Amino acid sequence: MQLKAPEHQVAGHIAKDGKPGPLVDDKGRFFKPLQGDSRGEIEVKFYESFSSNTEVPEHIRRYFPVYHGTQAVEGSDEAAMIVLENLLADYSKPSVMDVKMGTRTWYPEASEEYIQKCLRKDTGTTTVSAGFRISGFEVYDHKESSFWKPERKLLRRLDVDGARLTLRKFVSSNSFSDIGSKPDSAFASSVYSGSHGILTQLLELKTWFESQTLYHFNSCSILMVYENESILKGNDGDDARPKVKLVDFAHVLDGNGVIDHNFLGGLCSFINFIRDILQSPDESAES
């Protein structure tokens, strides 16, 4: 089995300093190393619970990566990797964005140290002000014919207007590296709107979050993906195949009869940002 580093990782851990990063194979699978402390365990527990939970409606499963169990390191019994569906396997030139959802990334059950660390990050980013923050993204730049990825540090400093601009840039054709140009939002309708668009999918998730009390998705992200190949071929973006997936379940807890109001509030705010872009594709129309 040929394993290699994924091409389009936008957020989360990457292979660095001898520590393993995620890998993909040629059979559409994604191998995520189990994180130390209890986070890896929690994520496995979540996937195991979720995949067999009959209370999760069928139409909601599509928003979660398919789980293929765990895999041990050679010569040991210990689970070392979570095996998941490679969300980008069917895409040839995907633009990807990771958005961490929620007004706060901490939760009461966490350690005081963790809570303080999260609070600092939350107050310094759009998490507190907007209910979500952009963790990372990679877009296909149609003018340069190459992928462009911003520095993570820059993303952390985004304010509300910056987040808005970035969400427009994500669906624009004009050069990303050209900071001065106004994004043209050329693909906004193919990606964000329509019966299979991002907005429709987000609204379906929102409805579920208004009543589901199964899980609290602390610190989870929403991944948005779409295909640039069809746009390049001039199909008017018909086959942009926009997709929404929830990822990163290292901090998921039981809902205990309460809805995930933290995630839901942030999701509603994010939905409003997307709506605003669709309603005024010309940035100058915004007051």
Place this chain on the structure above:
Amino acid sequence: MNSRNSDRRDCIYSCTKKMLKVPEHQVAGHIASDGKLGPLVDDQGRFFKPLQGDSRGEHEAKFYESFTSNKKVPDHIHRYFPVYHGTQLVEASDGSGKLPHLVLDDVVSGYANPSVMDVKIGSRTWYPDVSEEYFKKCIKKDRQTTTVSLGFRVSGFKIFDHQESSFWRAEKKLVLGYNADGARLALRKFVSSNSPADSNLTPNCAFASEVYGGCNGILAQLLELKDWFETQTLYHFNSCSILMIYENESILMKGGDDAPAPRAQVKLVDFAHVLDGNGVIDHNFLGGLCSFIKFIKDILQSVEKHDETDTSLLENGR
């Protein structure tokens, strides 16, 4: 103005002066008592809230002024806010002389014996750019109460106890110490007819369907508010409360055609910390509101189930 009108004006002024008293149905916030500064009501259905020192009072007045004239607020949403009548210099309740007061419609006027509950909505009561001290104070309380875990906390409530023919008020300390189950129980107690004083009694939720349910009930009103909060970017209602009010007596006057409806009402109150929305929805309030709605829905569902079980037991027993 002719002399008759000015006589009438003087009479109203002096009547107002004489008839100012401590409101009976305050469940949270500052209470005017024992020489403390607090709100007052008159017998014309008006509520006088003293403008607090620091800038909070002014801030609240500014909000009311903005809100009252804001054309972007849909008509059907205005009913969820107290009607504002400007500010007025009024003799303060603590005897410190004439102080500016916010003049509002008293939301409980017109009710004979209203049951009232104050619920602070939002998973955080602090907001960006507050002082470190205020932030620490808020987050401590948020974490100690159900604010962080549920997205709302019960601030206080009182119910008209039919057995005793008097009001029962929840103890403040107990209320602030609620966990999720405590909050759930309080919401059930709020619409029950069995004695609230007896902590061993399971609340019977006798009024749940009439107060929480129905096309004009609390749930319907909360859902209308929720719709607005999903798109309104005008204001962020930091630290605001939802007040739930209903007339207990009328429900028990069953059999009378002229028995007044429970007139369950939802009102947003306490706007000392409202800020501009700046193009972002009030995701903090909205998340908490959705969680609160789920709690109310759960109570209604459990009452329906219970009623169904009773019915089927009756039928099977025949």
